[in-house]
Amino acid sequence: MLKARPGSGIPDYSVFPKARWHVTRSASAGVEVFADLHADVGEAPHWDERTRTLLSVDLTAGAVFRYEQSGRKLGSFCVGQEVGAAVPRRSGGLVLAVRDGIAVASDAGEGFALAAPVERDIPGNRMNDAKCDPAGRLLAGTMAFDFSPHSAVLYRVEPDWSFAQVVGDVTQSNGIAWSPSGSQMYFIDSATQGVDVFDYDTGTGSAFNRRRLVTIDRARGIPDGMTVDSRGNLWVTCFGGATVCCFSPAGVQLDEVVFPVTQVTSCAFGGPDLANLYVTSAAYRLSSDQLKREPHAGATFVCRPGAVGMPASSFAG
Structure with a gap:
């Protein structure tokens, strides 16, 4: 069983063996360092179409970053607790998935306030990843600091700050995404080693008819x-596997982009043509020898794998 550093809520992925598998690598990717943050746990890249900038966070440091498309840092701020994601609000400023629930702040971090105290009454849990559906609702998941199985939930946060459970019986809520039509929602509970797909009602924000789409072998991260x-x-x-894998809507692996760091954490399309793939990474618990081999661990990377993304939704509240 994976063990977490006390109080960190992050497992020790170093126990995983090195990956051994063969898939054609994307020849067009050309991975480059976009921002050498040396983040402990870089996460949640989000391309802000409004400002044409990239948002990301360092989860354990409680820090939010903004970069322009050239890679120049525009600013950063700390929220004083873990932060899993930062998403623009249509009314201005940001909505933040933090330890104590869902918070708001200005683009510069001013006026930080808790708007929806999701699971604040469960001190052993914290918010993790979060994204907005096509209608502008925030889907945000939780996890236990000690990784207690089935103790977390994926929530739907409405523009009026009311919230409700969408998926229960979760261990580590992570990636969330929607099909181009919005009729399907994809969800990763990392403890299950795969991606599940739901039918999704954009009118109500309801997800139903869950089924497994992709299962990833533990040796691959x-x-x-x-x-x-x-x-x-x-x-x-694939955290621990040094890769971003591309799967068709039917779950068939189509491509793989390999990175010079093992702990890749999340990804988002952006840039002026939405053809840049931004990928965050972590330096979490790497030894001095590992950091010598991975000097850019914790950086945000960029590549162009030959695909084009979709504009990310902002929060309607």
């Missing part, structure tokens, strides 16, 4: 964050 391109293909980061 842990499925973490993901995104969907304009053709409906899924791009899934």
Whole structure:
């Protein structure tokens, strides 16, 4: 069983063996360092179409970053607790998935306030990944700091800050994405080693008819964050496996992009033509020898794998 660093809520993925598998690698990817953050746990890249900038977080440091498309850092701020994701609001500023629930702040981090105290009454849990559906609702999941099985939930947060359970019996809520039509929702509970697909009602924000789409062998890493391109293909980061894998809507692996760091965490399409794939990574618990071999661990990378993404939704509240 995986053990977490006390209080971190992050498992020790170093126990996984090195991956041994063979898939054709994307010749067009050309992976480059976009921002050498040296983040402990870089997460949740989000291309903000409004400002044409990239948002991301360092989860354990409680930090939010914004970069322009050239890679120049525009600003950052800390929220004083773990932060799993930062998403723009249509009314201005940001909505944040933090330890104590869902919070708001200005683009510069001013006026930080808790807007929806999701699971604040469960001190052993925290928020993790979060994204907005096509209608502008926030889907945000939780997890236990000690990884207690089946103790977490994927929630739907409405623009009026009311919230309700969408998926229960979760262990580690991670990647969330929607098909181009919005009629299907993809979800990763990392503890299950795969991607599940639901039918999704954009009118009500309801997900139903859950079934398994992709199962990833443990030797290839842990499925973490993901995104969907304009053709409906899924791009899934494999933490511990140094790869982002592309799967068709039918679950067939189409491609693989390999990175110079093992702990890739999440991904998002962006850039002026939405053809850049931004990929965050972590330096979490790497030894000094490992950091010598992976000097860019914790960086945000960029590549062009030959796909085009879709504009990310912002929060309607």
